[in-house]
Amino acid sequence: MTFSERTNWHRQQNKLTELHDSLRKSGRDILDLTVSNPTECGFQYPEKEILTAISNPSSLQYEPNPRGLLTAREAIGGYYKKKNIIVDPSNIFLTASTSEAYSILFKLLCNAGESVLVPCPSYPLFDYLAKLNDVQLQYYNLRYDGEWHVDIDSLKHCIIESLIDCNIGKIKAIVIVHPHNPTGMFLKKDEYKAIKEIARQHNLAIIVDEVFIDYAFEDDETRINSTANETEVLTFTLNGISKSCGLPQMKLGWLVVSGHSSIVIETMGRLEIICDMFLSVNTPVQFALPKLLTIGKNIQNQIRNRIKSNYTTLVNLLTDHNSPLNTLCSPLLANGGWYGIIRVPRTKTDEEWALQLLEKKGVYVHPEYFFDFDNEGYLVVSLLVEEKIFQGAIQDVVRYISAV
Numbered sequence: 001m002t003f004s005e006r007t008n009w010h011r012q013q014n015k016l017t018e019l020h021d022s023l024r025k026s027g028r029d030i031l032d033l034t035v036s037n038p039t040e041c042g043f044q045y046p047e048k049e050i051l052t053a054i055s056n057p058s059s060l061q062y063e064p065n066p067r068g069l070l071t072a073r074e075a076i077g078g079y080y081k082k083k084n085i086i087v088d089p090s091n092i093f094l095t096a097s098t099s100e101a102y103s104i105l106f107k108l109l110c111n112a113g114e115s116v117l118v119p120c121p122s123y124p125l126f127d128y129l130a131k132l133n134d135v136q137l138q139y140y141n142l143r144y145d146g147e148w149h150v151d152i153d154s155l156k157h158c159i160i161e162s163l164i165d166c167n168i169g170k171i172k173a174i175v176i177v178h179p180h181n182p183t184g185m186f187l188k189k190d191e192y193k194a195i196k197e198i199a200r201q202h203n204l205a206i207i208v209d210e211v212f213i214d215y216a217f218e219d220d221e222t223r224i225n226s227t228a229n230e231t232e233v234l235t236f237t238l239n240g241i242s243k244s245c246g247l248p249q250m251k252l253g254w255l256v257v258s259g260h261s262s263i264v265i266e267t268m269g270r271l272e273i274i275c276d277m278f279l280s281v282n283t284p285v286q287f288a289l290p291k292l293l294t295i296g297k298n299i300q301n302q303i304r305n306r307i308k309s310n311y312t313t314l315v316n317l318l319t320d321h322n323s324p325l326n327t328l329c330s331p332l333l334a335n336g337g338w339y340g341i342i343r344v345p346r347t348k349t350d351e352e353w354a355l356q357l358l359e360k361k362g363v364y365v366h367p368e369y370f371f372d373f374d375n376e377g378y379l380v381v382s383l384l385v386e387e388k389i390f391q392g393a394i395q396d397v398v399r400y401i402s403a404v
Contacts, residue, residue: 015351016367019358031393032364033381036338038246041384043302045246046295053291054250059284066276068094068254068286075290076254079244085229087256091264093271095253096280098211099125101238104274105173105255106133108267109205115169116207117158119150121371123181136169138162141374147333148185150176152194159202173205174198178224179212182341182371182380184334186216186223196233205234211243211253214300216336217308223335227258234259234267241289243338245296246303252285252292307338307383310390314340314381317394329398332378342379344401350376353401361396 023030035041067073073089080087095101102125110116112134118126120139130137140155142148155174162168174195178187187208199206208227228237240253257268285292311334318331332341342365344353350367357363357379368378385393 016354016358016364019355020364023358023362028362030358030362030364031385031389031396033385033390033393034364034366035382035384037248038299038303038384039249041306042386043246043299043306045299049295050247050292053288053295054284056284056287059287062283064276064279066272066279067092068281069283072252072286072289073254075293078290079293080226080228080256083225085226087228087258091257091268093255093257093268093275094281094286095240095255095275096251096282097242098209098238098240098253099129100280101236101240101253101255102126102129102207103133104271105205105207105236106130106135107274108271109172110135110169113169115162115171116173116175117155117171117204118175119177119180121183121368121373122177123371126175138168138171139372140174142180142183142185144183144332147335148180148183150185150187150191150195152191152198155195155198159198171202171204173207175207175209176227177209177212178227179216179334179336181212181337182339182366183332184217184337184339186220186335188222189224190222192224192227199233205236206230207236207238209238211239212337213239214244215304215307215338217311217334220335228256230258232260234263241292241296244300245292246299247292247296250285250288250292252281252289303338303384306387307336309387310383310385311340313387313391314342314383314394317391317398318342328402338383340381340383342381342397343377344379346377347404350379353379356404357397357400361400363393363396363400365397 020030063069070089072094073092076092077087077089113136115136115138117138117140119142126137138158140158141151143151159171162171176187179185210226226237227235235258237256241250242248257264315331318329328345330343332343350369354365354367357365366380368376371380
């Protein structure tokens with residue numbers, strides 16, 4: 001989807017937003033299955049501990065460091081150590097968010113007009129970040145055959161096409177979202193091996209977004225653990241406390257630089273110059289990070305239990321074909337993340353389904369075009385919603401679609 005098409009999408013999305021706001025103002029109760037802010041979902045936050053953590057008197061002294069405070073980076077190293085991954089704090093750069101990390105990396109890796117490969121379906125964030133940084137996006141496909149996979153042939157085709165078509169800017173990096181949003185696809189070891197070989201052959205960097213990595217529905221030995229300890233291909237691994245700790249209001253993310261030592265050293269030198277120009281991460285949250293990572297484990301567990309419960313509810317309701325509730329809907333199976341995908345009949349556009357569900361049943365969902373699916377027939381729902389609300393809303397969805 002081009003930026004102009006994305007702008008048109010934004011206008012379409014406004015139809016849903018405007019209807020939602022109108023119904024709210026009229027006093028209508030809305031079951032919101034689009035919510036992505038964990039602080040609005042009824043989780044228990046230890047307020048006193050959080051406020052104490054960010055009230056460290058040391059925060060009154062400013063110690064600018066383009067990588068971020070060493071104590072914060074050491075705490076992140078501890079986060080990886082618990083996953084049996086060794087990360088040198090010197091290879092960690094703090095950012096104010098994952099969005100900022102992408103923006104920094106686009107500046108680092110690309111000249112104006114050059115390209116980055118991103119997955120499709122995907123999240124609309126990439127389009128805006130690319131446009132703001134004068135970068136083109138090229139899309140490789142994810143495919144679904146009962147579970148989600150990276151379409152390696154599609155990825156190869158994108159690179160070949162860029163070598164032939166002079167209108168396509170030179171590709172400089174491959175973006176992987178692990179697990180992917182919204183499909184919940186974790187990257188498999190064989191897929192990662194193939195992607196690394198492609199990156200090596202074409203001298204490409206790999207950017208891996210792992211913000212949802214702590215939210216797997218179950219263990220799977222076929223998937224990679226993390227790319228933070230990559231030793232061969234230049235790799236940037238992104239994460240942060242917005243998702244891992246359920247603390248988006250604290251605005252702290254990070255990126256880990258890894259790969260062959262020679263290229264990593266040169267890259268970190270250039271990255272340090274860019275980060276030194278902004279120094280965007282506030283001091284209180286850096287000092288608080290060791291404590292916030294500890295506090296965040298409890299919040300993370302609450303979120304994980306909620307999404308696993310809601311995912312199970314979703315699958316059970318949509319696969320019980322003996323139930324009169326469901327004759328037309330089915331789930332697209334996922335491995336983790338915060339979203340679920342419902343396959344719906346193509347008798348209406350996804351926008352029509354979403355608008356009618358909101359107007360008739362008071363259920364607010366995302367149509368597929370929000371995430372750039374290849375074709376119609378999908379609605380996307382958040383798994384963060386409280387269990388009783390989620391179950392009732394999904395029942396309303398399948399009742400309505402089955403009755404129309």
